[in-house]
Every structure is written in structure tokens, then in C-alpha cells.
Amino acid sequence: MTKHLFATIVTATAIAANNRGEGDGSTLSTLQKITRGNDQYTTVSAEAIRWGLREYFQNHYEPEVNRTFNPETDDPKTDDSKTDDSKTDKYSFKDEEFSHKKYIDDDLFGYMDAKKGKDKKDDTRKRRGALEVSRAMSLDPYWGDVTFGSKGGEKGKTSIHNTEVHYTAYQYTIALTPEGLSKPERALLALDAIAAVRHVGGNHARFLYDFRPESIVLRITDDPSPWIMGVFKRIGESVGCPQLVRLIEVGDVEANELIVGGEIADTPYGEQLKTLGVQVYRGVKKAIAQAKEQLQQQLNIKVPA
């Protein structure tokens, strides 16, 4: 018997402009776009979300994180031995041998240390990331909005730039088998991280796009597939989940496996879900707290100190 934890998250609606450095050397910062049906939507990669989760763990559990990132390390002004190339954008590893028992990030996100051993035989140390994250997709089609800007100070022919922006909300899904973790209680920390993830959909790290959940659907189940991916849809100005209601009505998903939280609770869909027997909470944090409690009970795990 294996319990799986799935969650589909929809963020608040804000202006996203996630160029993530693809614009190096050009004047256009592009958003990643994807075609669905006859429309184009913007998308945020799973790697970017995983980066946001890593940042959370680094900020809250630094002693238990193996790979840390500090954009201000080894400033050439204070460290003359460093060349300009290696001054910033640097990862630090506490242990380059990695350890999923010791470190949260090695356990949740996996690692690969590719190398050859004796006689050129494969001596790669690797672990598949236990926490899987899907690509985030926008709820609204992209209509091609672009903003223009220019760098500060003296202007020249290269100082002007333009950035694609999208006023939208994103939804994405995570999958985790707590028993697949070296320490299953880390699943509880992963849920906390999802409620507090930052720095994912903005321009680099400078502008905030709030990536925390505005609404969330959690499912704790034996079923290996989530069935709750993409359940949020834009309905008028708000967000609804008609597909989720249908899935429960037809019996494809059991109502007692679901926990729903956030603004969706205040919509007619929240009422429908409650009637069908789903645990619905007005707050995301309460929904996550409930999911943590259920995980603890079902897997007999304790909250890490």
C-alpha cells in the first residue's frame, strides 16, 4: 500500500514576466508560450518552481540544505582572488557526495553526480527527485502584451528593451510519495514550502509575482494518478473548478480523498464540493494544515522539529 499526495495549485492573478535570462544578448525578454487548442497560453517551467521551493528551504532550514545559492558571495570587491567570471551566480555544496538522509533538498529534489569510476565504469551517484512538479500554465490566453523600458543613466542605442508581460494566474500540480522519501516527514515541510513559494513568475528576482496558492486542491490517495491536473478554469473574473465537481459526481475521484482550500471556497463551486462531501476550507493554510494532519495519521509520521 502506497499513499500518494497530489496537489493542484492556482496562483493569484498578477502581471507575470518571467524571462529567466533567455534574453541574454537580445532586447526582447520572452515569456514561454504554449499552444492549447486554438489559443496561446504562457507557461512557467517546473524547474523555475523547483527553484522557488529550494529558495524556501534555504531560507527556513539552511542547516539541512545541501545546495545553497547566494548571488552576493565572493564579491570581487572583498575577495581579490576571484575573477569576475566566478564572482556571483554560484552554488555552494556542503557535501558534493550528496546525502538524501541528511539533506532535505537532496531527498526532495534528487541529484546526479556524474563521473567515471575505475576502469572507466559508470560511477554516477544519482537519485530521482521524489517531489515532482508539472509545468505551470496560465489560465488566460496570451494576447501579446509588451512593455518597453530603458536602462538607467545615459541612454544609447542599446539601452531600450521590451518585455512580454501577461496578466494572468498560473496553475500547476505536484506529486509526492511520502514513503519514497528518506524521511517521510519531509512531505509536511514540502507542503509548507508550497504555501510560501516566491520568486517564480516575476522578472528575475526583482519583481514579485505572488506564486503562493490562491486556491488549492489536495488529494491523498492510493490512486497512482492525480486526476486533478488542470481542474481550475477561468470563469468570468473569478476561478472555478467545474471539472472537479464532475469528477466527484461520476465517481472517478472519491470526495473523502480531497481537501480544498482558498478563494474557491467562497464561490458556488465551494458550496457544491461541500455538498458532495469534500473538506472545504476558506483558507489555504487551514487546508494544508488538514492535509498535514491526515498524512501524519495515515503514515504515522511526526512533525519535524
Add this chain to the structure above:
Amino acid sequence: MQLYIDCPCTSFPRNFARDYKETYRYPPPSTIYGLLLSLVGEVDINKHQGVKLAIGIIGGDPPISRILRKQRHHKYSKQNLGTYSTSQFSKPNYHELLTDLKVVVRIDSNKEAGTVKLADRVARALSTPAQITRFGGLSLGESWALVNGIRPYRDNDGSIHWLIRDNRGLISLPIWIDRQSGRGTFQRFRLVDEFDEEACWVTIP
């Protein structure tokens, strides 16, 4: 047994693609086989060799989207260990994605060598998931390409276009890549509307 698999977003990088990550339009048999092993919680890839798979898709060809993404590239070196700075070791590159892929798979375990058949294990995993032990999310392709759901096919899911083996077909897919030698087994296919008892089946070697 006929399965329905719903995958909202994925990519099947072509074997001979270099920097530009083109995708196959249809899931290769080896990828489907890997998904089924993951579904039943099997970690030995050789366990169900000899199983026959038939693959079809529902609806028209899934649209291909091309995104621009950051690609990190570096060789292992002691000098740069842990210091692969963005400025030096990443560059923009294209990557193709498929959206809203709905796949149908038939499994025939008659020619399997082992006593425990994959078809039986899949059936048990779907009917009584509480009885299986497995880990990780189900994905079709890389780990971010999560599968939304997998269940027996229903008639109202839509009509199926089957991949049929045809040496003059225009769809080329890898059936198996040998991990030791790196050599691949490839097959050409074309799409048909009717299931063909002869040409639809592909054997995992």
C-alpha cells in the same frame, strides 16, 4: 486490456536531436513501457520483456509548441565543480512541447517470458491501487510531464487513431534503446482508424 492515458503537457525528445530539442509527435513504445512499469511499481526494466503494446491517440495530432528556455551545459571538471555560473554555462535554446495528449494503449502479455504478466499487474494496479507498492508521480516523458490520469478506455472517450507498423510510413519512433551498447531499435509507423491485429502490435525486445 485497453487503457486511456491523459497527459496535459509533455515532450518526447528525438533521439538524434542535438541542441534544438525536437519532439516526436507520438509517445514511443519504450516510453509507454516505462510508464506502465512505473504504474505497477516495477524497477527492473527487463522484467516484462516480450510484452506487446499497441498505441493509439484520441483526436487529431497534438499541437507542438516551441518554447525558448535556458539550457545549462557543462562538462564534468574538477576546476569548475559547483561553480557553473549562469553567465558562462547557460544559453538560450528551443524546446518543443506537446499539449493535451490523449493516448490509448493495448497490452498483450501472451509472449512474456515471466510468470507474472504485465497486463495482470496493470489490471490489479487500476482496480485495487491500495494493493500495489510504488513511488513517485506518474509521468510520460520527463518527470515534469505528469500524467493526469490513467484508467480503462471508455467508448465515449473518442475515436482512436492507431499507430500501425509500416516500413514506408512517415512516423519513425524508437522501440528500444539498449543501455549497454546505446544501439536503438526503430520502427516506422503510419496512422489508421481501424485496429489491425497484425500490424498494430509492437514487441518490447
